[in-house]
Amino acid sequence: MPFYHRLGDIPKKRHVAFRKPDGGLYYEHLMGNMGFTGPSSLLYHLRLPTAVKSQSLFQGLQWEVDSDTTLRNRHFRLDGLKAGGSFTLNRVPLLFNSDVAISMARPDKADDFFYRNGQGDEILYVSDGEGVLESIMGDLSYSSGDYIVIPRGITYRLKPAGANRILVIESAGFVETPKRYRNDYGQHLEHSPYCERDFRVPEALPVHDEVGDFRIVVKRENRLYEHVIGHHPFDVVGWDGHYYPWATNIEDFEPIVGRLHQPPPVHQHFQAPGFVVCSFVPRLYDFHPEAVPAPYNHSNVMTDEVIYYAHDKFMSRKGIEYASLTLHPDGMPHGPQPGRIEASIGKDRTEELAVMIDTFKPLRVAKGAQDVEDVAYPQSWLEE
Numbered sequence: 001m002p003f004y005h006r007l008g009d010i011p012k013k014r015h016v017a018f019r020k021p022d023g024g025l026y027y028e029h030l031m032g033n034m035g036f037t038g039p040s041s042l043l044y045h046l047r048l049p050t051a052v053k054s055q056s057l058f059q060g061l062q063w064e065v066d067s068d069t070t071l072r073n074r075h076f077r078l079d080g081l082k083a084g085g086s087f088t089l090n091r092v093p094l095l096f097n098s099d100v101a102i103s104m105a106r107p108d109k110a111d112d113f114f115y116r117n118g119q120g121d122e123i124l125y126v127s128d129g130e131g132v133l134e135s136i137m138g139d140l141s142y143s144s145g146d147y148i149v150i151p152r153g154i155t156y157r158l159k160p161a162g163a164n165r166i167l168v169i170e171s172a173g174f175v176e177t178p179k180r181y182r183n184d185y186g187q188h189l190e191h192s193p194y195c196e197r198d199f200r201v202p203e204a205l206p207v208h209d210e211v212g213d214f215r216i217v218v219k220r221e222n223r224l225y226e227h228v229i230g231h232h233p234f235d236v237v238g239w240d241g242h243y244y245p246w247a248t249n250i251e252d253f254e255p256i257v258g259r260l261h262q263p264p265p266v267h268q269h270f271q272a273p274g275f276v277v278c279s280f281v282p283r284l285y286d287f288h289p290e291a292v293p294a295p296y297n298h299s300n301v302m303t304d305e306v307i308y309y310a311h312d313k314f315m316s317r318k319g320i321e322y323a324s325l326t327l328h329p330d331g332m333p334h335g336p337q338p339g340r341i342e343a344s345i346g347k348d349r350t351e352e353l354a355v356m357i358d359t360f361k362p363l364r365v366a367k368g369a370q371d372v373e374d375v376a377y378p379q380s381w382l383e384e
């Protein structure tokens, strides 16, 4: 998405006969968003990408809503969720609406099938761990702090090297960098907190010339389907274009600071229809001699605020820990807990690391999150 990229062998012109060494044709395949008007790539396969041997329903994914929907600020300790298992099948649903769905995955091994999301783009925030994202467009290695953006329709498989902890943000709409960071030519501007140098793209394209039965689990309308194809799905010899998985690290986000408190939009990392993703990173505090670095209390009208704490420190919160997740819904104010404002005055920096997701429609809490809820959190603003 961020810029034009090419990998492997492609013909000089698009839509011309591109032949294999044995004289046969490679199969050209356009993969693009927004009906031929959005970003796209052209891929060249060894075998027909349309050939499917069988299809069946694999499993439904109806996310159940928490039974106690009483309006309150909420805190979930995600470290308490079961670790291990499949990245695709053992994601724990946490929060969702029609624009975005947030879940936690803690895979420790690669799936023995491939995966394709046919209903949404995915942003994977790698909270800890490392591995390789294998995809139809090549291999992309990842490590802690990476955001991996996987546009819909791209067949991939995550290969964790050991235990991974990944916050999965699924978007019904197209995920991109904020428009205000880019000029009319798509380039990131000087005031953007990051630029093209901070993006990583698939760096190697292993070509798998293998026949046999290969399973692809495809997500569509909240169901998983199993498609069996007669060849390895990663049979692309080359591709080029603007549509591919890419990664950028939260540590490469250069914080914007000011003499007085800067509002959350300065921390914005991604935009998508119906929500934004912001990164709170270690930074110098406000430098006016009387500045209050902690945020003021605020009512985020027409926004539900979600924060995932990727570090056990966060300037305005107490009682949170690594892998905590808070939800501050519309309809009530929130802000620093007692003592946090005073404690922030005179401090010169923060080590906080957190991912914030602000949604414009109300979020529902999924039942699975209830098991790790901190029920004392709604009263944590009461003075002792």
Ligand SMILES: [Fe+2]
Pocket (backbone or CB within 6 Å): 298, 300, 305, 328, 334
């Ligand atoms: Fe807030």
